[in-house]
Amino acid sequence: MRVVQLVSTLSFGDAVSNDAIALKKLLAQMGFTTGIYAEIIDRRLPRGIAQLLPEMPELSRGDVLIYHLSIGSELNYKMDQFHCRKMMIFHNVTPPAFLAPYSRISEELCLQGLAGVLNLNRTFDECLAVSEFNRQNLLTAGYTCPIEVRPILIPFEDYDREPDAATVEKYSDGWTNILFVGRVAPNKKHEDIIRAFACYKKTVNPKSRLILAGSSGGMELYKKRLEDYIAALGVEDVVFPGHITFEQILAFYRTAHVFLCMSEHEGFCVPLVEAMYFNVPIVAYASCAVPDTLGGSGILLQDKDPVFTAAVIDRLVTDEALRASVLEKQRRRLADFSYEKVSSLFQKQFTAFLKKENKPAAPHQ
Amino acid sequence: METIQIESIMDEIRREIREDPSYREALAFEKIPELSGQESSAVLGEKYDEELLHRSVAEMGAHFQVPYYRQIGGGRLKVFFKRVLRKLVCFLVRPALEEITAFHALTAASVNTVANHIREQEAENQRKDRKIAELEKRLHALEEARKEQVQEK
Numbered sequence: 001m002r003v004v005q006l007v008s009t010l011s012f013g014d015a016v017s018n019d020a021i022a023l024k025k026l027l028a029q030m031g032f033t034t035g036i037y038a039e040i041i042d043r044r045l046p047r048g049i050a051q052l053l054p055e056m057p058e059l060s061r062g063d064v065l066i067y068h069l070s071i072g073s074e075l076n077y078k079m080d081q082f083h084c085r086k087m088m089i090f091h092n093v094t095p096p097a098f099l100a101p102y103s104r105i106s107e108e109l110c111l112q113g114l115a116g117v118l119n120l121n122r123t124f125d126e127c128l129a130v131s132e133f134n135r136q137n138l139l140t141a142g143y144t145c146p147i148e149v150r151p152i153l154i155p156f157e158d159y160d161r162e163p164d165a166a167t168v169e170k171y172s173d174g175w176t177n178i179l180f181v182g183r184v185a186p187n188k189k190h191e192d193i194i195r196a197f198a199c200y201k202k203t204v205n206p207k208s209r210l211i212l213a214g215s216s217g218g219m220e221l222y223k224k225r226l227e228d229y230i231a232a233l234g235v236e237d238v239v240f241p242g243h244i245t246f247e248q249i250l251a252f253y254r255t256a257h258v259f260l261c262m263s264e265h266e267g268f269c270v271p272l273v274e275a276m277y278f279n280v281p282i283v284a285y286a287s288c289a290v291p292d293t294l295g296g297s298g299i300l301l302q303d304k305d306p307v308f309t310a311a312v313i314d315r316l317v318t319d320e321a322l323r324a325s326v327l328e329k330q331r332r333r334l335a336d337f338s339y340e341k342v343s344s345l346f347q348k349q350f351t352a353f354l355k356k357e358n359k360p361a362a363p364h365q
Numbered sequence: 366m367e368t369i370q371i372e373s374i375m376d377e378i379r380r381e382i383r384e385d386p387s388y389r390e391a392l393a394f395e396k397i398p399e400l401s402g403q404e405s406s407a408v409l410g411e412k413y414d415e416e417l418l419h420r421s422v423a424e425m426g427a428h429f430q431v432p433y434y435r436q437i438g439g440g441r442l443k444v445f446f447k448r449v450l451r452k453l454v455c456f457l458v459r460p461a462l463e464e465i466t467a468f469h470a471l472t473a474a475s476v477n478t479v480a481n482h483i484r485e486q487e488a489e490n491q492r493k494d495r496k497i498a499e500l501e502k503r504l505h506a507l508e509e510a511r512k513e514q515v516q517e518k
Contacts, residue, residue: 039427040426040427041423115438118438195394198392232396232397299375306392312375326371
């Protein structure tokens with residue numbers, strides 16, 4: 001029996017791709033013949049980690065197809081062509097309205113993605129949602145198959161590598177570092193982070209900087225508008241390091257004092273878990289899957305008032321007792337995302353899925 | 366560790382912060398204009414970005430086809446009429462889309478060739494840089510040896 005994972009694009013460093021890669025390793029450890037197939041494979045990924053779609057072997061009834069859905073793709077309309085057991089891992093699709101002003105292509109891909117989510121609501125034998133928020137989205141989209149929640153599988157041992165020494169040295173200068181990690185994308189609301197930071201820097205702590213780590217690939221127009229915004233605010237020390245090496249990301253986490261997230265659409269938000277791992281206290285706007293992922297840890301903001309956000313950051317930086325309490329809760333929450341726990345959950349869910357009667361999914365209505 | 370009531374601390378902060386509506390209103394992101402079409406094309410690709418190039422090339426390769434048949438959404442009646450409409454204009458639109466696809470395929474192939482050429486050139490430049498550094502080192506060593514020989518004479 002083969003277990004094949006299918007993704008539209010296998011990118012370098014994004015959550016969906018990392019999840020697929022981690023699952024491939026786990027499935028192989030479970031003794032399955034497995035592989036990842038994609039329409040597009042990022043050249044920066046190690047050779048052989050995945051194959052292009054045309055190389056995918058024909059699947060038989062006993063095989064399992066795991067489809068990662070996060071964007072529009074022709075694959076969303078080809079699922080009926082695979083005559084095997086099918087499972088979907090739902091990572092969510094960015095609402096196209098966020099992207100419309102900046103990238104017609106991205107907007108169209110997300111529109112197609114949402115149409116695909118609806119189109120596939122009778123296709124799969126089972127779905128795994130990476131958060132409760134995603135599970136609710138699938139239920140709203142009319143999915144009737146069993147839907148389990150399984151957080152993204154994160155191999156934390158990778159985070160124990162040595163951080164980039166030059167970056168650590170550069171940002172360990174006594175200044176307060178406020179960090180956000182994630183693609184430069186309009187749904188992540190970098191403007192709200194910048195706005196809160198401007199207030200913090202101007203009214204509370206001039207010796208502070210904001211680091212917005214993440215690739216702006218495909219969202220160059222949004223980034224340009226953010227740069228114009230920074231200039232209009234007259235705020236300095238906002239750093240866009242671009243798409244950086246993994247060691248540099250580790251360095252940014254190691255030197256961060258606060259992780260600030262104002263995102264308005266996340267299916268899971270891996271950087272929150274990363275911040276927990278690196279003992280960086282989190283301040284995050286309560287939206288989409290963020291409260292699920294934080295699970296009562298961090299500090300959740302109910303609105304985006306920059307003055308209040310700046311005051312919360314200040315308190316978190318200066319109040320040792322508050323900081324220790326927030327970090328303690330984050331450590332407890334982090335245990336829920338340990339590799340052992342999530343991999344064992346996946347094994348349990350997948351084994352139960354395999355034991356179910358091997359019947360074809362109901363035809364698409 | 367003493368128990369910290371985060372909610373009460375948040376309430377405390379809310380009471381403490383100075384009300385400054387001007388600050389809240391003056392900084393809206395919406396006041397920053399979106400870029401016009403002309404400005405947009407100036408931003409995209411204004412300087413060489415390897416990541417952007419290879420991502421764009423990969424996307425071009427995967428999406429150069431403009432399919433005529435697409436999933437039609439909506440109720441049964443809507444779908445029926447849309448299908449009839451699609452059939453009616455097929456003779457006109459389909460050949461045009463096929464020509465566009467053929468042109469896209471050529472463009473994608475050309476850009477892909479250029480991108481691969483850039484990649485090969487970069488690798489070649491790096492190899493030459495290493496060779497130059499090595500030769501400079503050898504040259505320096507030879508010059509030093511030559512100087513010593515001249516001094517001895």
